[in-house]
Structure formats: structure tokens, C-alpha cells
Amino acid sequence: MKTLSDIDIANKIVLLRVDFNVPVDDETGQVADTSRIEATLPTITYLREHNAKVVLLAHFGRPKGEVVEKLRFKNIIPAVSKVLGTEVHYAEDCVGEVAQQAVDALPDGGVLLLENVRFHKAEKENDPEFAKQLASLGDVYVNDAFGAAHRAHASIAGIAEHLPHAAGLLMQNEVEELTKLVENPEKPVVAIIGGSKISTKMNLITSLLPKVEYLLLGGALANTVLMAQNHKVGKSLVEEELAGTVKDLLSNKLRVPVDVVVAKEIKEDAETRVVGVGAVEDDDIILDIGPDTVKMYVDSMEGANTILWNGPMGVFEMEAFAMGTYHLAKEVANSSAYSVLGGGETVSAVNKVGLEDKISFISTGGGAMLEFMEGNELPGIKALD
Ligand code: ADP
Ligand code: MG
Numbered sequence: 001m002k003t004l005s006d007i008d009i010a011n012k013i014v015l016l017r018v019d020f021n022v023p024v025d026d027e028t029g030q031v032a033d034t035s036r037i038e039a040t041l042p043t044i045t046y047l048r049e050h051n052a053k054v055v056l057l058a059h060f061g062r063p064k065g066e067v068v069e070k071l072r073f074k075n076i077i078p079a080v081s082k083v084l085g086t087e088v089h090y091a092e093d094c095v096g097e098v099a100q101q102a103v104d105a106l107p108d109g110g111v112l113l114l115e116n117v118r119f120h121k122a123e124k125e126n127d128p129e130f131a132k133q134l135a136s137l138g139d140v141y142v143n144d145a146f147g148a149a150h151r152a153h154a155s156i157a158g159i160a161e162h163l164p165h166a167a168g169l170l171m172q173n174e175v176e177e178l179t180k181l182v183e184n185p186e187k188p189v190v191a192i193i194g195g196s197k198i199s200t201k202m203n204l205i206t207s208l209l210p211k212v213e214y215l216l217l218g219g220a221l222a223n224t225v226l227m228a229q230n231h232k233v234g235k236s237l238v239e240e241e242l243a244g245t246v247k248d249l250l251s252n253k254l255r256v257p258v259d260v261v262v263a264k265e266i267k268e269d270a271e272t273r274v275v276g277v278g279a280v281e282d283d284d285i286i287l288d289i290g291p292d293t294v295k296m297y298v299d300s301m302e303g304a305n306t307i308l309w310n311g312p313m314g315v316f317e318m319e320a321f322a323m324g325t326y327h328l329a330k331e332v333a334n335s336s337a338y339s340v341l342g343g344g345e346t347v348s349a350v351n352k353v354g355l356e357d358k359i360s361f362i363s364t365g366g367g368a369m370l371e372f373m374e375g376n377e378l379p380g381i382k383a384l385d
Contacts, residue, residue, distance in 0.1 A: 001175060001384045002166040004043075007140055010050045013103060015138035016043065016168065017155050019147040019364060020058040020113075022076065023348075029070075031079040033348065036147070038083055039364050043144045043168035048086075048109045055103055055138055056113045057094060057155045059148065065121025073113050080113060088113050094155075095120070095133040103137050117155045124153050131158025144168030146175075149380030150368040160383035167384050170364065175381060177361045178372050181340055186305040187213070192297070192328060194219030195311025195343060198246065199239055200367075203374045204310070209253060214300045216255045218289045218313030218324060225249075225256045226286075231277050234262070234284035255300060259290030261314065261321060268318045288314025289324035298331050307332055310343040310370065316352075325349050333358035342369035 018040045023032040031037075047054050061071040074090055081088045087110075091102035094114035106112050114137075117123045122130030131154040135141065141163040143149070148156055149171070167175065189212045193201055198221035208215055217225055220237035227233050228246040257277055262284035263270035274290045289297075301307060309332055313324035326349075332339050333355040341347060342363035350356050363369040371378055 007166045012139040014052045017143045017145045019145040053106045054111045059118040060116045135162035141165040144170045147365045149378040150371045152379035156380040157383045189306040190304040192216045192309040198224045216297045236286040257289045257293040259292045260286045261288035287321040304337045307337045307339045316349045
């Protein structure tokens with residue numbers, strides 16, 4: 001993978017792919033969390049200090065190949081300008097005359113955000129012609145969008161064939177940190193895996209199991225394992241069709257909840273009970289891990305030199321079901337182990353309790369991090385060779 005020191009960017013027009021797929025408040029349309037924008041600041045600053053013109057390429061939401069007004073980057077320009085501390089120019093398309101004129105008008109050290117690349121269906125198809133059109137706007141290509149590196153799309157993969165290319169500082173840091181974690185973690189390693197669906201994390205769990213001391217499961221995905229152990233899970237979120245496959249994973253290393261927080265409804269003021277996993281009733285919904293499980297997991301983390309965490313332990317978005325996630329977050333933050341965190345919701349849970357500064361490394365990748373950890377080659381990283 002090439003890095004910024006491998007290419008000449010001074011006074012060049014740099015096409016910089018970033019991950020600006022930020023969460024937006026449904027009601028106000030305001031950017032709810034600017035951390036993805038903040039993460040690109042080092043690269044953008046570096047390029048501007050070298051007098052480059054910075055042309056930003058990014059996607060936003062899932063517009064399915066057509067223009068969706070709500071997903072125009074115009075809407076988040078104020079937030080981007082604020083974070084970058086400079087005026088951010090905007091073009092209403094990411095290719096063609098409109099884009100070219102905006103690039104031509106850009107001063108040295110200026111920043112331009114081109115329109116949502118996913119307004120073109122050719123983006124997701126990695127269409128060679130579209131990749132070429134994008135590439136024609138700049139002199140060099142830099143990719144800082146680690147969170148999108150698992151997609152073989154035109155602005156991530158195809159474009160790099162046409163220009164001198166390199167990873168940005170964020171991409172470089174992600175790859176270095178995660179490579180260390182995959183190839184040479186300081187043992188013992190403890191992994192905490194939670195979240196909603198075990199199907200999305202099955203490969204990760206399988207590839208981690210031989211490498212870890214313990215793998216602690218929580219969240220809805222633990223329900224499928226409880227089911228595989230013949231426990232009743234009531235009306236909980238579960239992937240029944242995977243219970244058979246999950247049975248093969250059961251071992252002393254794989255720790256599952258011994259008690260859980262249940263309610264009859266998923267709402268903030270629902271009446272909750274803590275029950276052993278053998279006592280879940282037919283109309284119960286499992287929504288968090290219980291206190292005995294928290295204690296067991298905390299004990300399991302003792303002595304760990306590396307802790308990897310992906311996926312919340314419960315529906316932490318509601319106070320009533322947040323204790324498991326928050327207790328573990330505190331433990332991980334206070335642990336002397338090297339701690340790595342990833343996953344959209346996991347990161348937001350830790351931000352919510354203000355513990356992000358006490359985590360050794362927080363990945364900006366959700367799906368991309370999972371695929372990297374599984375040992376897959378990501379198209380967006382391969383393209384930077
Ligand atoms: P991440 O984005 O951190 O990888 P996921 O996307 O896999 O995590 O899952 C996060 C979601 O899982 C959260 O929104 C949370 O509410 C949900 N979740 C966690 N535990 C449960 C549960 N027991 N039942 C239903 N949903 C759950
Ligand atoms: Mg998620």
C-alpha cells in the first residue's frame with residue numbers, strides 16, 4: 001500500500017476519497033456526529049499545507065443511483081466547514097462540466113466537496129468509464145475512506161488505476177493498527193462480540209476463536225447461541241436458522257450470558273427483570289446481559305493484554321438496557337490492556353459515556369473492520385498497491 005510519502009502532492013489537484021457518511025438527525029437534518037469528518041482532518045491539513053487543491057469525493061446514504069435531495073452534500077457543508085475550519089466549496093455533481101468548473105475555480109489550498117458519488121449508479125458498479133471521468137478531475141488520488149474500503153466501487157477501486165495513488169493518514173493508521181492486531185497481538189487476547197445479527201459476525205467469530213483466550217458474547221447475537229444450547233429465548237431477536245451452525249462453535253473459550261435483562265416490550269419505561277438464562281419466559285425479550293454475566297466477563301478480561309470489542313451488549317440506546325454495555329465500556333477503558341474498538345453502534349455507545357479517550361484505538365470502520373479482521377483483502381486497500 002502506497003502512502004503519502006510515496007507520491008508527489010505539492011501544488012497538485014488531489015482527489016481525496018473520504019468517509020462522510022455521517023449520521024443525521026431525522027427531524028432537524030443536522031449532522032448528529034461529526035467524528036467521521038474530524039477523522040479526515042489530518043490528511044486534509046497535510047494536503048493544504050502542501051498547497052494542494054483538495055477535491056473531496058464521498059458517498060452519503062443509499063440513494064440507489066439517483067439524485068435524492070435529502071442526500072445532497074449541500075446539507076452538510078456547514079458542518080464540514082466548521083470541522084475543517086475553512087470554507088468548503090461545493091459542486092452539484094461529482095463528474096462532468098459542473099464538477100470540472102468547480103475544480104478549475106478552486107484556489108491553491110482550497111477545499112471542494114463534490115456531490116454524492118452514489119447519485120450515479122455507475123459508482124457501485126465500479127464502471128470503468130465513470131472511474132475514468134472521476135479521475136480526469138485531478139492529478140493524484142488519495143483514499144482516506146477506510147470505512148468504505150470493503151466496497152469495490154468506482155471512487156474506491158477503479159479510480160486508482162488512472163492516477164498516482166496513496167493511502168491518506170487515516171487509512172494508513174487504520175491499516176497499521178489493525179494489521180498489528182490481526183498478525184501480532186500481545187497475548188492474552190480477549191474479544192467481546194455483540195450487536196444485532198450473528199450472521200454478520202459469524203466469520204469474525206470463527207476466525208478469532210483460535211487466537212483468543214476468551215470470546216465474550218452479548219447483544220442479540222448471543223440469543224442464537226443460547227438457543228443452540230437449548231435455552232428458551234422467548235420473543236428475543238434470534239437467527240434460528242443459524243442455531244445449528246453455532247453449535248459447532250461452542251467451547252470453553254466461548255462465553256455466553258448466564259443471566260439477562262428481559263422485558264415484555266422494547267421501550268424506555270418497560271418493566272425489566274433480571275433472570276437466569278434458564279428462566280426466560282415465552283413472552284420475554286432479552287435486551288441486555290445481566291449483572292452476573294457482567295461480573296464473569298470482567299473476570300475474563302483480567303490479565304488480558306489485548307482487548308478487541310465489536311458490538312454492544314444490549315439495546316444501549318435505551319437507558320433501561322444500557323447497563324451491560326456501559327459497565328463493560330468502563331472496564332475496557334480502565335484496563336491496562338491495549339484496547340481496540342470498532343462498529344458504528346459500539347463506537348457511539350462509548351462516545352455517549354465519554355470514554356473514547358481511554359480506548360487505545362477506535363476504528364472508523366464497521367463492515368470494513370470486520371472484513372479486515374477476518375483476513376479478507378479489501379478492494380479499497382488493494383487498489384492502493
Ligand atoms: P456495531 O455497529 O457496533 O457493529 P451492530 O450493528 O451489530 O453493532 O448492532 C448494534 C445494535 O444491536 C444496536 O443498535 C443495539 O440496539 C442492538 N442490540 C444489541 N443487543 C440487542 C438485543 N438483545 N436485542 C435487540 N437488539 C440488540
Ligand atoms: Mg451497526
